[in-house]
Amino acid sequence: MSADIEKEMWTSKLRKGWQKNLPIEKLLPDTQPAYVASWIYLFGVATLAALGVIIASGLVLSFEGASWYHYSSVGHFVNSMHFWSVQFFFIFMVVHLWGKFWMAAWRGRRLLTWITGALAFVGSIATAFTGYLIQTNFDSQWISYEAKDGFNSVGIGSRFNVTNFGQMILLHVAFLPVIIGVITLIHVLLVRAKGVVPPIDAFNNELGERK
Amino acid sequence: MSDRRTELESAPWSGRVRRYDLIKEGVAALVIVAIVVAALSTLFGSPDDKQVTFKQWAVAAPADFYATAVQELAGTSGTAGYGAPYNTASDGVNLGPLHLAKWAGVTHPVDTVNDFVITPLTTVANAAPVADALKQWQGSDAKTQSTWATNYDTALTKANQDASKVPAGNYGPVPALAGGLLTMAQAGSLDGALLSQGNYFQSDNTKQTLFLGDGSYFNDQSTASNLQGSTWGMMNETGRYPGQAWLWLYSFWYQIPPFNNGDNHPFGANADAWIMLIMGALSIGLICMPLIPGVRSLPYKVKIHRLVWKNYYQEENL
Numbered sequence: 001m002s003a004d005i006e007k008e009m010w011t012s013k014l015r016k017g018w019q020k021n022l023p024i025e026k027l028l029p030d031t032q033p034a035y036v037a038s039w040i041y042l043f044g045v046a047t048l049a050a051l052g053v054i055i056a057s058g059l060v061l062s063f064e065g066a067s068w069y070h071y072s073s074v075g076h077f078v079n080s081m082h083f084w085s086v087q088f089f090f091i092f093m094v095v096h097l098w099g100k101f102w103m104a105a106w107r108g109r110r111l112l113t114w115i116t117g118a119l120a121f122v123g124s125i126a127t128a129f130t131g132y133l134i135q136t137n138f139d140s141q142w143i144s145y146e147a148k149d150g151f152n153s154v155g156i157g158s159r160f161n162v163t164n165f166g167q168m169i170l171l172h173v174a175f176l177p178v179i180i181g182v183i184t185l186i187h188v189l190l191v192r193a194k195g196v197v198p199p200i201d202a203f204n205n206e207l208g209e210r211k
Numbered sequence: 212m213s214d215r216r217t218e219l220e221s222a223p224w225s226g227r228v229r230r231y232d233l234i235k236e237g238v239a240a241l242v243i244v245a246i247v248v249a250a251l252s253t254l255f256g257s258p259d260d261k262q263v264t265f266k267q268w269a270v271a272a273p274a275d276f277y278a279t280a281v282q283e284l285a286g287t288s289g290t291a292g293y294g295a296p297y298n299t300a301s302d303g304v305n306l307g308p309l310h311l312a313k314w315a316g317v318t319h320p321v322d323t324v325n326d327f328v329i330t331p332l333t334t335v336a337n338a339a340p341v342a343d344a345l346k347q348w349q350g351s352d353a354k355t356q357s358t359w360a361t362n363y364d365t366a367l368t369k370a371n372q373d374a375s376k377v378p379a380g381n382y383g384p385v386p387a388l389a390g391g392l393l394t395m396a397q398a399g400s401l402d403g404a405l406l407s408q409g410n411y412f413q414s415d416n417t418k419q420t421l422f423l424g425d426g427s428y429f430n431d432q433s434t435a436s437n438l439q440g441s442t443w444g445m446m447n448e449t450g451r452y453p454g455q456a457w458l459w460l461y462s463f464w465y466q467i468p469p470f471n472n473g474d475n476h477p478f479g480a481n482a483d484a485w486i487m488l489i490m491g492a493l494s495i496g497l498i499c500m501p502l503i504p505g506v507r508s509l510p511y512k513v514k515i516h517r518l519v520w521k522n523y524y525q526e527e528n529l
Contacts, residue, residue, distance in 0.1 A: 028233060028234070029231060029233060030230065030231060030232065030233070031228040031229065031230060031231055032228060032229060032231035033224040033226060033227070033228055033229075034226065034227035034228055034229050034523065034526075035226075035520050035522075035523040036229070036231070037229065037522050037523070038519045038520065038521070038522075040519050042240070045236055045237055045240045046240050046244060048237070048240070049237070049240035049241040049243070049244040049245075050244050050248075052241050052244075052245075053241070053244055053245050053248050069257075069259070070259065076256060076257065076259070077252055077253070077256075079257050079259075080251070080252030080253075080255070080256050080257035081248055081249060081252045082257075083252075083257035083258075083452075084248045084251045084252055084255075084257070085244070085248045087453055088244060088247070088248060090456070090457045094457070099519065101500070101509075101510060102510050102513070102515040102516055102519065103510065103516050103519055104501075104507070104510040104511065104516070106500075106501035106507075107216075107217070107220045108217060108219075108220025108221035108222075109217060109220075109221040110221070111501055111502075114500070114501050115498055115499070118497050118498040118500070119498060121497070122494050122497070122498065125457055125458070128455065128457070129455070129458075132455060135259070136262065137258075137259050137260055137261060137262050137449075138260040138261060138262050138263055138432065138436070138449060139258060139260060139438075139448065139449050140262075141262055141263060141420060141423065141429075142429075142432075142433045142436075142438050144416070144420055145420050145421075145423070145424045145429070146438075146440055146444070146445070148420075149483045150483045150486070150487050151487075152295070152296060152303065152312050152483075153303070153304045153311070153312055153481070153483035153484035153487055154306070154311045154312065154484050154487045154488070155295075155311035155312050155314060155315030156315075156487075157296050157312070157315075158295065158296040158312075158315035158316060158318040158319075159315075159318070161296075161318075161319060161415070161417060163415070163416055163417040163420040163421070164319075164414070164415040164416065164417055165414050165415065165416045166414025166415055167414075167415070169414075194221065195223060195224060196224075197220065198219075198220055198224060199516065199520040199523050199524070199529075200510070200511060200516050200520075201524070201529045202219075202220075202226075202523075202527075203216060203219040203220065204529070206215075206219060207213070207215060207216055207219070
């Protein structure tokens with residue numbers, strides 16, 4: 001195939017762009033800059049680990065149905081795994097977010113990494129919220145009753161009806177996890193492609209700035 | 212920020228490196244988190260307070276249920292006067308000149324008279340007084356129906372929801388209809404009838420939830436579980452479990468003036484809309500934080516990053 005034809009192809013453009021920005025050495029590195037040596041760095045991977053437990057327990061719950069955990073001890077355990085992993089997910093993510101803020105981790109053309117991370121946080125709140133609405137217990141009844149006023153007040157309730165169990169369960173197990181999954185994937189790929197942000201004063205000497 | 216600094220900070224790191232096993236770290240994190248989560252699940256389980264049913268409500272608080280049924284017929288319940296997206300009874304809340312709820316329209320129509328009372332009653336075989344009452348109601352015009360229901364609702368309210376103390380009056384079939392619905396609910400037939408509305412497949416609990424919320428019983432259960440919005444209920448959970456703590460900021464606005472005072476105009480009376488607007492703006496602010504002057508400079512001024520990179524700063528004498 002001639003170079004000109006290849007140049008016009010979307011597939012070859014994507015391949016070359018991928019190879020240039022995210023070669024396998026960046027995707028699966030075996031070294032990191034020496035400054036990547038703080039406990040704060042663990043919260044990113046811990047967030048992903050909690051997300052893994054959420055997805056695994058959520059898959060089991062989705063196969064067994066929304067009411068399974070009310071009458072099955074195994075179901076209650078799996079539901080508890082889902083519940084506690086969500087709690088940890090948010091703890092880890094909030095610490096990760098604060099850590100990245102104080103590191104000004106958007107420096108060095110990493111703005112999109114921050115934006116995807118923040119979007120994942122906001123999207124996760126929406127996902128968790130729909131999860132609370134489909135517990136099929138008193139808590140979900142009350143949350144849907146109260147929350148409707150907020151969404152109705154700005155017109156969102158006309159399309160996003162929190163008292164509609166069918167709509168909420170579909171959003172929780174299908175639409176929102178896909179959105180969160182895609183955003184998270186982009187976020188992680190950006191982290192790998194751009195690398196971990198260097199310390200704020202790392203280049204003061206090169207820039208001739210006072211230490 | 213200088214272009215040169217951006218260039219340096221975005222370039223691949225050329226300084227000292229250390230060994231790093233990405234896969235091992237990921238697997239270790241997954242295993243540790245799974246073990247901790249499994250341990251907590253075994254020790255503490257998860258919250259699961261049973262759902263409130265109409266049978267439970269009608270048996271535990273029959274006077275409240277009965278009065279609520281009358282309010283649904285009279286159009287004085289919370290749902291009957293709600294506005295969009297359920298009906299056109301009111302304009303709903305607003306953001307100054309913006310009536311977003313009203314403009315979005317009635318997308319989930321709820322007719323409290325028929326959806327909550329009359330249609331469910333027609334799905335069961337009723338005793339003679341209720342069957343006759345249904346015939347009388349359905350054979351009357353809307354004005355007469357409204358007069359009966361309003362008269363009885365007013366009288367029942369004056370009698371503190373004690374039907375036995377309501378004086379005789381022009382109430383038509385309303386007492387019999389409310390009594391029939393109470394009997395139906397106590398027998399456990401109302402939950403399904405409200406949901407199905409005569410259909411087979413149904414997964415929308417809107418009508419059940421709205422009816423349940425119109426009475427006092429459901430609210431009282433929530434108060435007992437510390438779930439009311441005025442007491443940080445949005446981030447609470449039933450029992451002694453952590454709730455949606457990540458909603459603390461959303462919940463916070465409901466605790467402070469003017470939003471915690473429903474009589475305050477325009478903010479308290481329209482708190483739901485204003486708080487939704489504030490949280491929407493703050494969420495956009497979080498997403499765009501690196502672009503906000505002042506906020507984006509904080510990490511440079513408050514040198515918490517020196518703790519994060521403590522070793523690096525020591526080794527490089529920075």
